[in-house]
Amino acid sequence: MTIRFFNNNQTEKVITMILKKNVGYVDSIIRVLIGALIMAGGLYLNSWWGFLGLIPIFSGGVSFCPIYRALDIDTSVPNSERAN
Secondary structure (H helix, E strand, O other): OOOOOOOHHHHHHHHHHHOOOOOOHHHHHHHHHHHHHHHHHHHHOOOHHHHHHHHHHHHHHHOOOHHHHHOOOOOOOOOOOOOO
């Protein structure tokens, strides 16, 4: 017996609502580059601080920033950039 709390359609709506794209294309490229530089610096200095570079890489990769959401900032341009 399987109990389902959400069907696939409801789950997709919730995920889309939570991770609504708010980072634009150029912003996401800059985030990924900065994250790569932070990680490279951490590797060069042999420091665990390089793992902080994963944060901007992730937010640039998924085009979502929770800080932007909290501050109600949206750098994405609808209908002219890549899809989620």
